[in-house]
Amino acid sequence: MQLTYRGQSYEVSTPAVDATTTGETAMFMGRPYVRRQFAVALRQQPATLTYRGVPYAR
Template identity: 60%
Template sequence: MKLSFLGQSYEASNPAIAATDTGETLTFRGKSYSQKQFNVALRQPTEELTYRGVRYHR
């Protein structure tokens, strides 16, 4: 997805989210739901940026 902030364009990256069914059933307001475990893939810093003279990774 292409976004822009303060005139700078950048590409948004959405991490992959995998859901695994745990086999447990939950009840909320009289309705049953199956519980899931969500696993989010963490992304590694890929860019070195500078803000007010301080370097950081994004």
């Protein structure tokens, strides 16, 4: 996804989220709901990071 902040464009990738039903039910504010477990894929970090146009290392 292409975003812009203060005139600088940058690319953002959203992580993939997989939801599996656990078979458990819970109550919230008097209403039952089915619980799910979420697995979030790890993101790839860019090789070089920049802050205000200045590159730095982790």
